[in-house]
Amino acid sequence: MSFSVYDITVPVMVHGLNVMDKYLDDAKALERFKGFEAGAILGERLAPDMITFGEQFSVICNKVEAHIAKLTREAPPKPRDVTMSYPALNSRLFETRSLLNNVQPDEIAGAQSQTYELTPPIVRGWFGGDDYIRHLVLPDFFFHISVAHAILRKLGAKIGKRDYLGNLAQQSGGDYS
Secondary structure, three states, rough: OOOOOHHHHHHHHHHHHHHHHHHHHHHHHHHHHOOOOHHHHHHHOOOOOOOOOHHHHHHHHHHHHHHHHHHHOOOOOOOOOOOHOOOOOOOOOOHHHHHHHOOOOOOOOOHHHEEEEEEEOOEEEEEHHHHHHHHHHHHHHHHHHHHHHHHHOOOOOOOOHHHHOOOOOOOOOEEEE
């Protein structure tokens, strides 16, 4: 069985953004439970040289939009700044999921066979579609989910691997127990 570019990007990203949405709820609950000031977790970092918990959401949405634009051969949108508040970040996640839900499989069919120009800050050069998707798009996406997860864990949130994996549905009919 083979997977299309659509299969390994769009539904995977929607699923990951759903996990991020839950992490916002987890952060609010942790603030209440630990007596933090409302919104304090949004400014927390895993390490001093990393972006904040709240910025993880803004950046992942900007990157999803940029990657999908590349894969559909459209001009990438300008990155958007988002107010660091729970409602603004929830709204940004909703907008990004809506964009993904409107992508049709035929719009990115064959994207793995294209060549993509990448520019700093991460890397400069031309990459084949397979490499672009497998070695940048997906790892970059999961990096931001992982960092948001790690920040919450560092602060004492009672979340684990099942939270990171999100709501797993048995859509293929297999037995995963």
